[in-house]
Amino acid sequence: MNSLHVAAPPSPARLLAPAAAAAHTPAGLVGDTPVLWVGEPFTDPGRGFWAKLEGCNPGGIKDRAALYMVARARERGELAPGAPIIESTSGTLGLGLALAGVTFGHPVAVVTDPGMEPLMRGLLNAYGAEVHLVDRPHPVGGWQQARREKVDELLIARPDAWCPDQYNNPDNVAAYAPLAHELIAQLGRIDTLVVSVGTGGHSAGIGRVLRGFFPALRIVGVDTCGSTIFGQPAAPRLMRGLGSSIYPRNVDYALFDEVHWVAAAEAVHCARALAKARYASGGWSVGAVALVARHLSRVSPAESRIAAVFPDGPERYVGTLFDDDWCRTHQLLGGPSADVPDELAHPGERVVERWSRCTTVADPLATVGVAVTADEDAVVGVAR
Template sequence: MGGHEKTYRDATGSLLLPRIIRLDDNLYGAAFTLMKLVPARHILLKAEESGLLGPNTEVVETTSGTFGLALAMQAALMKRRLTLVSDPVIDPALHRRLVDLGARVEICAHPADVGGFQQARLDRLDRIRAERPDTFCPEQYTNPDNPASYTVVAEHLESTLGELDCLVGPVGSGGSMCGTARALRATRPGLRAIGVDTPHSVLFGHPDGSRVLRGLGNSLMPGNLDHREFDEIHWCTAAEAFAATRLLHRSTALFQGPTSGAAYLVARWWARRHPDARVVVMLPDEGHRYQDTVYDDAWLAARGLAGAPPEQPVEVVDPTRPSDVWSRYAWGRRSLGQVVGAAAGELIA
């Protein structure tokens, strides 16, 4: 390993693993500086080692959030050209940071008729790759190296906490929760996995719709999402997630983003209902990007998003019908087809 190579590997490697923090009697938080560094770093380094990233290969990807930031950080250290395709919801502070790291950011101004901005971004990405023959796309939604990269996180959790009974975390691409749960179940098959989504995300049966809460949920079904890994699913609204993010900050001093707040709301409820279980919750990124939004009382009030987090979820019997409050469904490690079919009264093998 050359000196330059070791430098950029160690720079991102030092931020890779989460801090493990006790949040309650039986609840622990895995607090990441930037969780998406785990797959971004793993995928790019593996691509370079395998030859998929040649000397002049440009990295291209679609993103509106932290995976793009993670790629920009890693690409800067590897001296790689990077083009990111995003949309108008990308926040200005993130956009500035991506550009400062050397990334080229292309904005899709209009959503696709089907699949919204995510499909529009994918279409633009396809055109870029057709125009530029020497490119590499990490493809976070379908690349199996995304969930596989979280083996290192599972090993860290086991070595720090020992045997775990329940893993809670937000779901977007499916990589972090599916990869971590799968690795933990190699030695602890009874581990419960609880996914946190948001209403009007298609991931667990809802029809696609407008969503205020970003960083979890999806308008398209990612190939890396294995529904059979999940024991139960919770849907949290933006207002509930924002309130829980502020509660997490006030009660533990952890300064995290709203996906962490949503996961904390669910994990705290579940851990208190199961006091003999050892529970860990994935807290994906820090709160610096949200100081002018989630952490601003005036911003919340102006949008009708202020308030206290609820104490418990509403149980739903049909996961295809979005609720306007925090809701919960016993998924039972079934495929999407099995669950949707059961909700419709159909028998699906």
């Protein structure tokens, strides 16, 4: 009978190998996520980009923001020991807050809407979060505003509770400095950063730090059709995790060199193609970011180093983006794949319904027709 014989090394030291750090709390599992080269066959031969795989965090990219916002609020005395945390979420921040609740000892309640995947609701319940569901969108602010109004109701009922207000909390921006430092350590030089934009937290937090190291850095924001962030009118949106029906004040308009809007079917097609080609994918944001990053790798000099941030992984989307029946129901399959974006001279030129690009980036709440510059810090706020 044949057996496999493995020779013992002459010294136990030969057994030592790099290993992941041991963690004493769940928060210790967050950060130091890998980067993956995304090349052919997903991209053209000889071209590609680096993807920061934030889905390798326990819950996704917003683990970083949730832990940081909670820690800073505790330090300032805004969040008392054991007090409830209440916030609106489409999913990923909810997982991060559940993680922060376990880490710091706070009950967590999240407000979401019917678009949240059943898997995500199940995970939030499993991790001890209380899930509240709104049943109809706000007539102007959509599901986001409806969720925020429900948060306000819960805060009135629980005067000791604290809300992170992810859309306007500057700690949501500061939380992502470590991610930027990780990218610098991993890639050395970065010429282009591609980031999805929702609350504005990770795009501003990563972009500001990287721009300090690389003044010529090109920063490309990725939004969704139907989102108001960059000056388009609000419309019903199937995509979650990027885009907004309100105007988050964490969005740093002065950072962006250009913005792309991506339609739902285009994001689905790209997320699926990416999974098959590179065994890495994610949800709406990942599909949209990958579409734009692939395009930039095609039109940029071959030596250009592009970093794209993938906010989550594919698991929560098995019953949606990666389910043929669900996609057929929402008419997301069978259309032609997009190769190049439409071009807009300014964000208000026309309503976009497919992948589109604009190099004029303006704050919709600033003076009409005036592009935002680094000196224009005073803007109209959004009431909670």
